[in-house]
Amino acid sequence: MWNYTDKLMDHFKNPRNVGVLEEPDGVGEVGSLACGDALRLMFKLDAEGRIADVKFQTFGCASAIASSSALTEMIKGKTLEEAQQITNRDIAEFLGGLPDQKMHCSVMGRDALLAAIDNYRKGTPPDEKVDSDIVCQCFGVTRLEIERAIEENNLETVAEVTNYTKAGGGCGGCVDDIQAILDEVKAARPAPEPEKTPPRRRLTTLQKIKLIEETIEREIRPALQKDGGDVELIDIEGNRVVVSLRGTCSTCLVSQVTLKKLVEAKLREFVSDELRVEQADGEEEVA
């Protein structure tokens, strides 16, 4: 069973602003019966250009209905410029969070809002998709929609893109395309400031030990712990650094690769090019 918040369940059981408006100023429609969820959103503006009334109709699961209901509450009284700033993340946060696999429900809400605003401003049909190539044929998800979800939510993996947009969740034929888009968006992000490496100088043995310890703590351990592993510094003899890998890492078939690639590379980068990393004796060596 999904771990829905009380607030989400409240909006599901008692959805706000359900229905249709007579002569709405803007109408947006996203999704379809075939896809398993669909949302129609309509609003009316007052004399000052604020959203005076808003109604929705949703076909879908509890989180789709709740996301729609939340959105209507969030945009009431706002100008279109203000409403436009609302992201899918805001909708999810309003509900106290959504399960990962349900994030696409919040994206659907935001997309319907943008479609309704376009419908008002440009007179585009309520269901008009932004002109862009369809990447996921199964769910009809466009490149632009995927790019937007990646940028706004800092998505890193194809699985995350599927959770947020449904793209890749059908036959899986577009998974490589989604990965390519992820790579492009990532490449286009401004590169983070390169960390300033302290100028290399001759270290005393004590300084070297301290620096190795710091580097392990800061650069290496977090990366290993992310995968359920850990590293322990056993000994330092000249340029020979002996470490022991713990947890998942110690039995992992690629532990030698991890050692060489990560531990040694990081230590060489931050301490000294001459360091050599070895695994402590008595531990199983994996070829």
Next chain:
Amino acid sequence: MNVYLDNNATTMVAPEVFAAMQPFFGEFYGNPSSMHRFGGQVGRHVDRARQQVADLLGAEPDEIIFTAGGSEGDNLAIKGALEAMKSGRRHIITTRVEHPAVRVTCRWLRDHGFRLTEIPVDREGTLDMERLEEALTPDTALVSVMWANNETGVVFPIEHIARLAKARGIVVHTDAVQAAGKLPIDLKQVPVDLLTISGHKLHAPKGVGALYVRRGTRITPQIHGGHQEGGKRAGTENVPGIVGLGRAAELAAETMAEENDRVRALRDRLEQGLLQNCAGAQVNGRNRLPNTLNISFEFIEGESILLMLDEVGVAASSGSACSSGSLEPSHVLRAMGVPFTLAHGSVRFSLSRYNTEQEIDHVIEHMPGIVTRLREISPFVGGAAAWAGKSTCNV
């Protein structure tokens, strides 16, 4: 009122089963393989359970291998039989509506050098026997067809399929997880070679099951190690589970004839009640298990229905995409060609001998209100034509 109508997902452990198991969490903790009285007295109970399971199936005790459940049984049967086969045949036949334990296993084998044919079903869930017969070739090694479908309850003609295949020297497996305890099974009449059952679908606990292996059928173990289960399945026996499965099998055999008639009457009452009181409802599948009702409600979505049912204490399940965590609706309903307007709004009610008429009436009372409420929210009310949006979904 709490009404549990999700018995195809799992069942309550019968009180008699629980009572039978209890001593094996206490006094009788010996390892059945041990050469002392602690082991010996426990071993006798394992033997008894084997006899009880064999009796339910019309089999011999030495044809029963205890497993950890349905998925293990299916994997052991399919991979074990193919691995043990010396004929060099490389073709597998199964259906489009199998449980994932069979479907995914067969697809894995397809990716590892086997040819796979998945036989389609029609709109009512009936297997295309013509296609199945055509698919039987001299290269066919194994046919695996479920006895009854878990989602719709549709029963397949296993005896006929087994005879067709056996006549061509093909090994036959059936996943009878949903059929066992609900339909009479007599393996003296039905010439399948391998048959899977699972404990928790017939009021035994989770984590235990059995695979029937007909005498003379060769399988290679998939869990290597000790000599247990005639060398076909290593690992110290799950004694409490096995004893529970034995008792559950015995209870099922005793009560089946009478209880199934009662359960069928309750299911039919539910079916008629819902069809009469809910517009736009349709039953999925024909020739079904006595306990299963898979019913679709147009223009509303299954997860929402389930959560609303949960609010009034009713437990059921759905083939909708959202309720499963996947993005696609049930592969069974899609294979049957159930239109999207109905597939996403499907609900499966599966009964057991513990359900009562009051419980069924409770569902019939609340369901129409739930359907109406969700349709009020749905943009498709008045028909899908009211929706301007394009159907860009191709799943």
